[in-house]
Amino acid sequence: MLNLPAFGRFFYVCPITLPMSVLTPFIDEKFDGQVWKFVIDGRAGLLLAEIRNTGGREVSFASINLNTGKLNFTGLNLPEKWLIGLEGSFEGTLLLHGFQSAQSPVRKGIYAFDGETGLPLWSNYNDVISQLTINGPAAYNTQVHPPVFYLLDSKTGATLRPYNPSVDTEIVQDITLPTILTSMPSDLNISFDGEPTGNCHYMEHNGFRIVSLHTLNQGILKQQLLVMFDGKPVYEDILTDEIQKLQPEAFIRYKNHLIYIKNTRELKILNL
Numbered sequence: 001m002l003n004l005p006a007f008g009r010f011f012y013v014c015p016i017t018l019p020m021s022v023l024t025p026f027i028d029e030k031f032d033g034q035v036w037k038f039v040i041d042g043r044a045g046l047l048l049a050e051i052r053n054t055g056g057r058e059v060s061f062a063s064i065n066l067n068t069g070k071l072n073f074t075g076l077n078l079p080e081k082w083l084i085g086l087e088g089s090f091e092g093t094l095l096l097h098g099f100q101s102a103q104s105p106v107r108k109g110i111y112a113f114d115g116e117t118g119l120p121l122w123s124n125y126n127d128v129i130s131q132l133t134i135n136g137p138a139a140y141n142t143q144v145h146p147p148v149f150y151l152l153d154s155k156t157g158a159t160l161r162p163y164n165p166s167v168d169t170e171i172v173q174d175i176t177l178p179t180i181l182t183s184m185p186s187d188l189n190i191s192f193d194g195e196p197t198g199n200c201h202y203m204e205h206n207g208f209r210i211v212s213l214h215t216l217n218q219g220i221l222k223q224q225l226l227v228m229f230d231g232k233p234v235y236e237d238i239l240t241d242e243i244q245k246l247q248p249e250a251f252i253r254y255k256n257h258l259i260y261i262k263n264t265r266e267l268k269i270l271n272l
Contacts, residue, residue, distance in 0.1 A: 041089035212250035
């Protein structure tokens with residue numbers, strides 16, 4: 001999975017007569033730290049984010065309602081300030097995990113919170129979640145070898161039954177990553193303030209055409225985003241400015257939401 005406000009200066013070949021109202025972000029939240037990771041709980045309509053402040057070595061968590069745009073909470077943290085990570089979310093239950101040590105990526109324990117309110121629900125210091133299935137989190141006890149997998153109740157942490165891979169299949173969500181192209185489609189008829197560099201990330205959805213690419217201008221590398229409709233620009237943004245190297249995928253689509261992170265700290269969502 002899938003980083004101010006100074007807008008890029010684009011120069012367009014075609015006259016700018018917008019076919020519709022210019023797009024504005026449906027959600028625009030800036031956090032006190034890097035958006036390290038986020039997950040989507042499709043059944044609850046939530047986006048849950050892990051925010052890391054590397055300077056203060058603190059991690060916190062935030063929740064956004066994708067249907068209303070409401071920020072449910074931010075700044076949720078645990079007594080352990082750093083060695084906590086975002087595991088996922090199931091039907092409105094935010095699931096976190098610990099780590100065995102600062103030097104090890106091996107997970108330890110489960111911490112469950114209400115994804116709407118941030119209130120604690122339950123915790124288990126011996127189990128680890130192996131995957132989120134359509135029927136709930138599958139877990140195992142790290143003290144038992146070989147591991148025995150079972151299904152947990154996400155609201156209470158109670159063991160429901162043994163894990164059955166033929167029934168407890170992986171959750172598949174309507175998430176699409178952009179296509180990576182070696183160059184921008186020529187029929188977009190656009191020129192940028194700078195020389196396009198590296199690959200182009202491209203997507204089409206509901207008549208919109210979304211492009212992200214890097215440009216180099218007088219030694220300054222930028223990552224830019226542009227949304228087109230009916231051949232004309234309706235939204236633009238600079239994702240990262242004065243960066244040292246090419247960045248990975250700039251955005252994803254979930255249902256009709258275009259989701260991207262700006263300068264590592266700002267999460268923006270457009271409705272397409």
